[in-house]
Amino acid sequence: MPSFTGTVPNLVDVGPLIEIVVSPSRAFIEALRASDPGAIVASPLRATAMIDTGASGTVVNPRVVSTLGVRPIGTVPIHTPSTTQPLDCDQFNVDISFPNAVSFANAIVICAPLGMQNIDCLIGRDLLENAVLTYIGYINQFTISF
């Protein structure tokens, strides 16, 4: 089972952060190149992600979407603490790779601003559903295994 262990100075303040790679989905690249072999596709983007068990879906910030040049492929209603009724939010299709060589092809993510936290992505329970997450607060360490 591939694993990745992260250690941060203060897990309470920083949270479980990992460096991931986000790229246009394989399905998108293959389809685009089938119709135009010379089509230019954005390079994979390194991004800082927080593992967020409070998120039922995975989120990327607008910088990721604009850098990758991907377009919406769906919508989903979302609830947050600041919404009084569900909001329709655009979905995007990307590939996500973790440091432990685990990749999620054709992941469906939403795009939302993530504030001033220098976080590009929230890894939600949709990607965590097959993972084991170990959070050892007293030594500021966490491990994620797939």
Place this chain on the structure above:
Amino acid sequence: MTANKGQSSLAAELATFAEHRDELLGRAKGKFVLIKGTDVIDVFEDRTDALVRGYREFGNHPFLVKKVAEFETPLNFTGLRIGE
């Protein structure tokens, strides 16, 4: 568009979905429908198949792939604040 706007950039496709919803529920419940503008392109067993068809037909332009279901469960985010 992003979530802070509270509006989808696929408004035309969502309107088309709403217009065809009952008919789609009758013939394609649980499947995934591909919609572009006012056109219902096709339905698929698998979301990825619908995405591939959408990319082949429309390239890198917005389109809607949506599961045909009576109810859609919202995603929940306890730490994400939208529209403030």
